[in-house]
Amino acid sequence: MRIEALRAWLDERLSLSTVAAMAQKKEVPVHRHSIWYYFGGMTLFLFMVQVVTGILLLLYYRPSSETAFESVQFIITEVKFGWLIRSIHSWSANLMIATLFIHMFSVFFLRAYYKPREMTWLSGAFLLFVAICFGFSGYLLPWNKLAFFATKVGTEIAGVIPIVGRPMLRFLRGGDDVTGATLTRFFGFHVAVLPATATALIAIHVLLVQLHGMSVPPKLIGKPVKKMKFVPNFLLRDLIGWILAIGVLAALAALFPWELGEKADAFAPAPAGIKPEWYFLFMFQTLKLIPAKVLGFDGEVLGILAFNGVALLLFFVPFIDRDPENLRRRWIFNVLGVLALIYIVVMTVYGYVT
Amino acid sequence: MDRQQNQSNPGVPVAAAADVRQVISAKRSLRIALRVALVLMLFTLAPAQKKSSCIECHSKLEDTRLSAPAKLFDNDIHRARGLSCNDCHGGDPNADTKEGAKDPRKGYLGKPKTLDIPAYCGKCHSDANLMKRFNPSLRVDQEREYYTSNHGKLLKTGEQRVATCISCHSVHGIRSPKDPLSSVYPSNVAETCSKCHASADYMRGFGIPSDQFENYKKSVHAKALYEKQDLSAPTCNDCHGNHGATPPGIASVANVCGTCHGRQAELFQVSPHKAAFDQRQFGECIKCHSNHFIAKPSDEMLGTGDKAVCITCHTAGDKGFIAAGSMRGRIDELIASVDRSTEILTRAERAGMEVSRPKFEMKEATDALTHARVLIHSSSAAEVDKVVAPGLAASAKGYQAGLGALAERSFRRKGLAVSLVFILFLATLVYLKVKQIERRQNESAEGA
CATH class of the missing domain: 1.20.5 (Single alpha-helices involved in coiled-coils or other helix-helix interfaces)
Incomplete structure (x- = not known):
């Protein structure tokens, strides 16, 4: 009785019944591509894992070039279950980027960006950019040798961009070189700017998904499609995935703890075979292979500009391919998507084996 | 307008x-x-530029013996400093005829005799005021020092088959000792000396061996110099001196080696070996380490085993024999302990455990081992034990850290197994719940 009264009290103030009715109303199409619907929720779950483990790491992490490495070392050796939290944070970050890529490509190939979902795609594309920034800034925070030099190379690449490159490099580094100032501002981006941006974008993204409902592949538009209720059927299936994800993260953390490496030393020579995180590797490998001069232009600059162009194109996908009836354009986009996927996979593997 | x-x-x-x-x-x-x-x-x-009829004529001569000096002089340090042929040989470089250029009235000296070479070079190189104009930091005692060398002493007796300035520094193509092409650049010195000293025929008359260069090439010093390109590694002149080159006497060997191996020399001086070696006229360091063929020291040199140098003098039961055995025993103990700790820490590291701190702290044990190997020159087992004991303690700490890390890994794996069982159980429960809900939904749909 008391619970009922409390519910009524809350409902009167928060309109919970409206939210519940909306959730009850939401349905998920069931077809042979339904599996891809789970990756959005999985990415969101991994993001939540990042938030929780990130907050726990913040209790001990000290962001300065003198203390960062030692504090992470303290977390993984002295703090009770600190190793688990740190390893889960690192593994979950990588899995989140992976599920994000899978989610993006599935949305791309299933054409879930068609009208009226253009803004959903746009917010998702921004989220991908934010996630990559999360990865890049977080990589430096343990202040180890590999991260230090990877950041040096990464920011150097950004500095090559004509006109804005140099100021951008100085802004990112907090000076001309990667120093303690870089670490402090990367920490700021990682724990304040990016989480705030990501939270706002996720809110918009999820709200838009609720508003427009789940899309169906173009082939099924207008055809009778079997549906399942989002609550509880789909949500409980999501839950199974999340529970299993916790198991995978725990196993990865216990069996393959994320290495700390050696403390960064600005005066030490760069370690041989330095490589960025796997999700930057295809770009890094491309820049390594591109000739110094292409048609008289600096090859590296051209490569970076090309990647920027592709990134920009990604944002405009729903505005270029907007007609479900235009089969030719759909075919071209399919081919482009497959080629992009093959390119990323091949270059990443090539980057690892060379 | x-x-x-x-x-x-x-x-x-x-x-x-x-x-x-x-x-x-x-x-x-x-x-x-x-x-x-x-x-x-x-x-x-x-x-x-100054005219030099010497170079003009000599460089055109067909006889290479006469044209070579003019050509070699191009790379000579003296030329780079603005000097010319007449600054050493006298004469008139402005003269257009051979007679005019080689006019004795104009101070022409010609080619110096071997016996006169040190003084010939010393004209300038022993003159502090003159040398200051070219290189204020250059020493001006080379000539004086030369006459203290075996080479110089023999030259004074009229022996002309000995090394003079030009034997080592070459002539006309003289380069700075800092120039890698110079015959006296650190990595070229041994070869330069070997031109004479490695020739058995040449050395026979002087009654000295000719295997020094062959032995030196196999030494730890040569490896450092030639393989590691460590120019600070000793070559002939670092032990024998350069201008005053002479074999170090029995009494001065320790001082020669001690210029680099200071701590070992210091310990030896206060060891019981000092008096015993002096009494028996043993060359201090070289008695155990040899002179030119100085091999990388190994622990096997110490103790009472077959390869130990101690047993060349000591016999079973004497004080030195016991001390040698005891020192070797303690060092072996420390080595075994360090190996054991390193092995377990490496194993933990390969398993993904964070052991960088205990690995760093193991340096205390490895440093103790290095220190103990130096302290054996005191010939005192008690002195060696003073560093071996803390080394063993540091190593034991590292071993415990390794054990702890492996235990932690085992705990994590067990914890993971339990967690996975729980996680799978939970996932199964949710799955069954989904199935139950869907069954009810289907039943109610069929009912409707």
């Missing part, structure tokens, strides 16, 4: 403007003429 206004400069009459233009044009011409004159002046001044 002169009242006509200038279009470009209103207010200035046209005639006046024309005058101004003429003045500007004249000034410009003058400026150009001055620049041309300056260039021509510099051009004529630039090649104003």
